[in-house]
Amino acid sequence: MSSSNNLEPSSRKKRLFPLSLLCLTLGAFAIGMTEFIIMGLLPNVADDLHVTIPQAGQLITSYALGVAVGAPILTVLTHRIPQKKLLTLLMFIFIIGNALSMIAPVYSLLIAARVMTAFAHGTFLGVGSLIATRLVQPDKRAGAVSVVLAGLTIANIIGVPFGTFIGQQLGWRASFGAITILGIISLIGIVRFIPLLQQEKISDLGQQFRSLINPQVLLVLLTGALGCGSLFAVFTYITPMLETITGFAEHSVTWILVLFGFGVTIGNMVGGKLADWKLMPSLMANFALLVVILALLTVTLHNPYTAIITVFCWGVAAFGIMPGIQIRIMNLTREAPLLAATSSHSALNLGNAGGAYLGGLAITFTGLPSVPWLAALLAALALIGAIVSYQTGKRSSTSTSLPQSA
Incomplete structure (x- = not known):
């Protein structure tokens, strides 16, 4: 009896770890779509919000700056939060940012929503990469990181063209609606399948x-x-x-x-x-x-x-x-x-x-x-x-x- 109890956690690890990595990959996939999809929808956004194409282009610039500035700031503010809880919080911010992007009635609110979403981008990928390395054997760490980052690359092959098509057929807001749904699925997966990993002493x-x-x-x-x-x-x-x-x-x-x-x-x-x-x-x-x-x-x-x-x-x-x-x-x-x-x-x-x-x-x-x-x-x-x-x-x-x- 005791031997079967000892084997069960190990077999559960082997079964759940690949699925937990997939949840991180799905989150990265949604992030990749959010970052790049706007490039194919600029004329639609500009026409709907009554701004010029260069002004709509600032939605790309503001997102990049949000990632660059947001990652260290958010990390400083949240560094004491356990990693799984932090990952959950970041995906929640991502979902809210995309939901606000979907309903934004004016250009300024859309810019603010994009920056809010971008704040979660770098910290999610950083924390997700750290968690991924702890879900596998030490000699598979880089492979685990590449699985997470694959979400970004696959987003460019599948997500962005598909999301752009949705936006062109149903309106650009529908694209952000689809990304919001992906974020919710990723959040459910993170809560359900990412294990509670024992953290070493939290560094100051x-x-x-x-x-x-x-x-x-x-x-x-x-x-x-x-x-x-x-x-x-x-x-x-x-x-x-x-x-x-x-x-x-x-x-x-x-x-x-x-x-x-x-x-x-x-x-x-x-x-x-x-x-x-x-x-x-x-x-x-x-x-x-x-x-x-x-x-x-x-x-x-x-x-x-x-x-x-x-x-x-x-x-x-x-x-x-x-x-x-x-x-x-x-x-x-x-x-x-x-x-x-x-x-x-x-x-x-x-x-x-x-x-x-x-x-x-x-x-x-x-x-x-x-x-x-x-x-x-x-x-x-x-x-x-x-x-x-x-x-x-x-x-x-x-x-x-x-x-x-x-």
Whole structure:
């Protein structure tokens, strides 16, 4: 009898843990839809709320700034809340923000609702990643993070096109209604299936800040921001590049971006596996591959077939770095990882905004064909950051082990 009782918790763990990870993935999927769906609905929103397209575009900018600013602020305010309760609270904020977006009668309220939703974005992904690493064996941590982040990538393949279709057929408010429903399903799953994990001693804010401002952590945050900058420098302007340089029709670009989304999802999952195998070597190799692919894109864009192949490979390489960056930050901040883990999403969103801005400058001064070169340069700087981080970590490990060997 006692032996069967001992086996039952173990078998329950094996059965429930994958489902609990799926609840986190669904939450990330809903977050991904919220962030990107507005891009396809800007004309509808602008027409309904009687604002210009540039004003409607501020809904994207305000969301990105909300993620960048909100993640550290919300983490500071909620760092003493147990992780499962915090995750539940964040998803509740996300649901309310999208529900307000759905019914917002005026532009200013929609902006406020978007910012409110964005506040939950980075903290949810940071806390969700931390919980995911505790639901699996230590050698599967990066893989677990990649499963959670897969929600963001799958949202670009399925969620955004489907949500945009709903918005175009039933009105843009229906899209936010669909996201609200997804949030409610995710919340129910989190409450029901995420186990109550025993937390170690809660670190104080001073310890959290010290972990965040560790030079090694800041270097990894900068490296991740540069990697995201290289992605968005091209991704923001990929449609005009494919239409103007390659010669694709507008409807063809949509399917190429879906293919890119498949590449992103594959890269995210493979990147997680590689990071579990050899974290820093795989991360450096991934950045090096990204530099080569972006440099090749300047040539392959001129041929439709090579352009499609390169765009797919670029998606694989670009998102292969994400799980490794997150795990590297967690490894460097084991004593107090929460603020650093959530701030990583702030850094990545700042990288997104910076890459898009620099890409626009490149187009203004040197034209569309120069954008992949700019992205390759940003990826090369990220590669240098990863190499420096790796070498510094090796020297630190060597100096720590010397007294013991002596």
